[in-house]
Amino acid sequence: MTPIAIRAFSATTALGRGIEAQREALLARRSGLRRNDFGPPGEDGAPLPCWIGRVDGLEAMPLPPQFARWECRNNRLAWLALQQDDLLATLADLVERHGAERVAVVIGTSTSSIGETEQAYTRLATGADGTSAFATDIARPIVHTVHATGDFIQHATGLRGPCITVATACSSSAKVFAQAARLIDAGLADAALVGGVDTMCGSVLYGFNSLQLVSTQPCRPFDEARDGLSLGEAGGFALLERAGDDEAGLQLRGYGESSDAHHMSTPHPQGLGAQYAMADALARAGIDAAQVGYLNLHGTATPANDSIEAAAVNALFPATLHASSTKGWTGHTLGAAGIVESVFALLALHHGELPGILNSDAPDPACGGQIRFDNARAEIDYAMNNSFGFGGNNCSLVFGRA
Template structure:
């Protein structure tokens, strides 16, 4: 594929708001995980015992009144993330160059604003016909749909091109890059605002806990003692534009690979078939060999099965010299936002030469190859990759490069 310039990128996570907050925490090896204080309470009247990557300040960050129809935690985080790193200013420059109808919105999410739906069901009131109904303040259909995020971003930015919400579980906001690339290549649009947002709620915490995937301690990706993930929330965005249309920042999307092995609803393929297919296709589209990649941000959830299978797929494709790591010890697993957040981390590695290691992990797993690095490194690299794998075998790998 032809390289697709990236004009800007931003992320807001438990590490803070904007790129500099992410960079500072990564370099300082400061985790954003904290003991969970997020409801609803469990049967004992206490929050679920686990660690979460919670974004500070959302409770006090109501949407502007003109967008009250979209009010919910997830859209609050979307608005907060959009305001960082002068992204909206650069988006306006894109609008001036191409027009609002020639810029697509492609965003990913896993649960969208389901937290508002939970609140509505907890607060059911008698309706006009006597049957249960949502309370008046939550009788807003747009927040009870997965497209709530895309619809809100479209309203908040004023863009009038195609507006797409991708919901493929934890690969959602990685797949947005591939979708945007196809839209631009087809000539449907000249540029795209891509990103993803997911927030903590009961369905997330108790859903993953019911699958016995949540650790009671901060997650330890690829550690021999790992016993589950830590959940987080995050939002992030990037601006893509067709080559030659404007002045880029020297970074670009050079390849993507997608697969759907459909092995199991919640377990990865035991031989990592889908993961390897996605990585191989991304390398092929980028026109590079595996040896060219300097850094790989792994999906690395810290569940026993995911990490060993991903590590085996990586070892079967990449040389021992690869620096590969999971950054979920910093942010937690941010679900549908993981793709955009960890793509930002890969872009930072390209831009600044700081290659993160893995937090909380110290005991190597013999099942994982030498590509898995616990310690940070510094190196000027040309190519970086990001893996994002979702339930049902929805996988996506991305190749970014300095141009």
């Protein structure tokens, strides 16, 4: 594929706001996970017993008044994340070069603003005729759709290019890179604001718990005693532009996608979809597996996911690869995992600081030699990110230097 330049990138997670907060926590091996303090409570009146990666301060950060139509927790986090790392200033430069109608918006999410819809149903108002309706202050139609955050970001930034929401569960904000690359390659845009935002809500906490996927302790990716994930929330963005013929900087060099459709919530037992996505990304980048220096794994810390992903990685990569899951730092941020962990891969590529795995200390012998628990330092030429979603919806990305 034609390389796509990455002009800026940022993430806001339980570790803090912006890329320096992420980098500092990764280097210090400081987790952002905490005991669950997010409602609604269970039948016993207590919060669900688990650990979460929560972004501090959102409750006290309403959107500016001109954006009240889009008010919700998810859009608050989107707005906060947009303020970091000079994203808006760099975006203004892109608009000046290309025009607002030539800059696309591609946003990934899994639950969007469903937390606001949950509140609306708990506050149903009954009219004189006995019918129920959303209370007036929360009856804002755009907020109760999966496109709520994409629509908000387009209006908040003034961009007028194609505006697309990708909702493919946990691969959502990895697939935004592929979607944007296709838009640029097809001549429908010259640049794109891509990203992902997902926030905590009852549907997330109790939905994953009903699948028996949530651990009562901090998640332990690739540990032989792992027993489930820790949920998190996050927002992040990257600015992409058609690359010039002779320039330096970080680039999207390849993407790979697959849909193995094996099961609604269980990966293919041989990890075929994961292998296809990774192989497709490598082929599109025009590199061999041995050239990849760091791979950020999907690594949810559920028993099935980790062993199957490790087998897929072992089938393609040499044991010299440094591969790790960073969900012990942030929790599984669902539709935002793709952008957050792409930011981690870009930081590894830029600084040569390769994160390991938090909370895990007993490597699962069923996993390959690529899995690394300790941080490391190494100058690398290529970094990858894996993001795999329910229903076998998989995406792998390859990043490199110009």
